[in-house]
Amino acid sequence: MRKAVIFIMLVLSVFAVDGTVFAADKDIKIGVVYYKFDDVYITSVRMAFERLVAGYDNVEALTFNSQNDQALQFEQIDQLIAADVDVLLVNIVDTQCAHIAVGKAEAAGLPIILFNRESELASYSDYEGARYVGSMALEAGIIQGEMIADLWLSDPAYDRNGNGVLDYVMLSGDENNLEATLRTIHSVKTVEEAGIEVAELGSVIASWDADKAYDAMKGWLATDIDNIDVVFANNDSMAAGAIVALQEEGFNLGQDGGSADGGSADGGSADGGSADGDGAGGFIPVFGVDGTEEALDLVSRGIMSGSVTQDQQAMGEAMFKLAYNAGQGREFLDGTDYSYDESGLAVRIPYQAFVVE
CATH class of the missing domain: 3.40.50.2300 (Response regulator)
Structure with missing residues (x-):
């Protein structure tokens, strides 16, 4: 006992x-x-x-x-x-x-x-x-790059100016931040390894911040609105900020005409956005990292093209x-x-x- x-x-x-x-x-x-x-x-x-x-x-x-x-x-x-x-x-x-x-x-x-x-x-x-x-920071960059390469190769209409080059803008996190550096480097490198020629139209350190990303995107749209093919963002907050700027110019409205700050999840495009336009301005793919609730909603509604989820x-x-x-x-x-x-x-x-x- x-x-x-x-x-x-x-x-x-x-x-x-x-x-x-x-x-x-x-x-x-x-x-x-x-x-x-x-x-x-x-x-x-x-x-x-x-x-x-x-x-x-x-x-x-x-x-x-x-x-x-x-x-x-x-x-x-x-x-x-x-x-x-x-x-x-x-x-x-x-x-x-x-x-x-x-x-x-x-x-x-x-x-x-x-x-x-x-x-x-x-x-x-x-x-x-x-x-x-x-998480492994470079893994986020690789997965983001794979998503971008797959989308680009799926339809020649994503080449908005028809020059055969993926012209992109980059929204980076903090300066000298290892996560931001690796996400930036490996996302672009992975697209190149898929056999796609790329050209950077602009890059801004937006410090993971939606407002700073919005300001950067507004500036790029003012100078290169007809040439930007894809927006790379190191995180979803910056991606969402860029989308607000795009929507103000008539881009990325989704089939339900929704906005980046919420709305119905049942009316958007189901293919990450149409390559030949979904609104007055058309569609520019935006990709982020983190898998925030906001980003997953935007992707599901066809307003944003993809996110790398981090549980x-x-x-x-x-x-x-x-x-x-x-x-x-x-x-x-x-x-x-x-x-x-x-x-x-x-x-x-x-x-x-x-x-x-």
């Missing part, structure tokens, strides 16, 4: 919920800093993470909005360390400064998980208490599970189904193409 009781106690002290939570675990505090709250994708990730936190009585999350200010974020990290958190989750503002955040965690003896905004491996590989959770729920769940384990003093992946990539330090959330055939 005594052995049976001991066995039951051992079982109860191991997996209790979801294969990752231990009934005998201690209370922990997770410190989280997001690069900014008003990023659409980050908002979805934050909500997914907070839903998980709310389900655990032994977890408290201390959360900060860094407002896209790296100096402020470092101050917030210092505050979290002073608040005695058990683990840090950092959505770094400037990816070139990730090593400083890691250094702060190492000096405090805290595990740290960088997430979503990828920095160089060397920025965290020397500290055994550091990990990364995010917000999966990102938030991986962040939580790794942080929970680290806060309990266990190996980051203990009791999970995750595995590290070839670096042995990063957990990757796969991308997928979203188009409407």
Whole structure:
């Protein structure tokens, strides 16, 4: 009987919920800093993470909005360390400064998980208490490039000026941001590898921001309205901003005449937009990255041509599970189904193409 009781106690002290939570675990505090709250994708990730936190009585999350200010974020990290958190989750503002955040965690003896905004491996590989959770940035560029190449080759009418060249404009994220750089390089490179000649008509660092993308698109339409074949955007917010500008010129209205800020999902074109025009100005394909709710709606309605989806729920769940384990003093992946990539330090959330055939 005594052995049976001991066995039951051992079982109860191991997996209790979801294969990752231990009934005998201690209370922990997770410190989280997001690069900014008003990023659409980050908002979805934050909500997914907070839903998980709310389900655990032994977890408290201390959360900060860094407002896209790296100096402020470092101050917030210092505050979290002073608040005695058990683990840090950092959505770094400037990816070139990730090593400083890691250094702060190492000096405090805290595990740290960088997430979503990828920095160089060397920025965290020397500290055994550091990990990364995010997608493979170049993969997003490759998938976006494949979607663009497929669309271009499907109908010669996408060559709006008939010059045999895919003339494009590029909306990039932050300057010197590894994610933005890789998405930009590999999207264009993949189109070229499909045997398509390309020419860049314009490129702007729009900082992941819809308003800045809108302004850039308005400028390009003023100078090259008859030559732009495709709009590449490093994220969906910038893609949506570009679409607002296009719609003001009569482009990309969809068969339901819908706008980029919402509307019926049942009246749009089902082929990513007609190559020979869907409104007074016609149609210019726009592609983004993230798979935000807004972007998926625009694609479904034939207003936007495609997005590379990044699973917000999966990102938030991986962040939580790794942080929970680290806060309990266990190996980051203990009791999970995750595995590290070839670096042995990063957990990757796969991308997928979203188009409407």
